[in-house]
Amino acid sequence: MGTKLKFSTAxxxxxxxxxxxxxxxxxxxxxxxxxxxxxxxxxxxxxxxFAYNGSINRTTGHSPFEIVASFKPxxxxxxxxxxxxxxxxxxxxxxxxxxxxxxxxxxREKRMKNNVDYKASADLHYRLSTFNVGDYxxxxxxxxxxxxxxxxxxxx
Numbered sequence: 001m002g003t004k005l006k007f008s009t010a011x012x013x014x015x016x017x018x019x020x021x022x023x024x025x026x027x028x029x030x031x032x033x034x035x036x037x038x039x040x041x042x043x044x045x046x047x048x049x050f051a052y053n054g055s056i057n058r059t060t061g062h063s064p065f066e067i068v069a070s071f072k073p074x075x076x077x078x079x080x081x082x083x084x085x086x087x088x089x090x091x092x093x094x095x096x097x098x099x100x101x102x103x104x105x106x107x108r109e110k111r112m113k114n115n116v117d118y119k120a121s122a123d124l125h126y127r128l129s130t131f132n133v134g135d136y137x138x139x140x141x142x143x144x145x146x147x148x149x150x151x152x153x154x155x156x
Contacts, residue, residue, distance in 0.1 A: 050073070052064070053073070067107060
């Protein structure tokens, strides 16, 4: 699918924004599911996983489950119908493979378009700064990243 590995360090979420967005979404989802049941939060994880993987992604227009498994997952409401009516039509392998390829192509195009839109939006707020030798700059060192007294960068 043309993925690229980008290395990032701790406390630098700017290099891996997608992971940060997913983590924020999963955190909100778990807070909603757990609520007052703090003692059995681990029992809710499979439900949260199913809910997240079955939800439609804004960028791709498909759920993560559908992208990987190539069909929409059955929701609990769908399972009620299975008791009365259980028939499943099977497509040929070539039609299935072409569907998967078309789905992945569509998702790739949507991702590329979305990335271009995000970049254009971010570039509106970006200001190029150039520094010359001898210029004064402000340096912020996060104290929580270093043990006390180990940062020598700004010492005399």
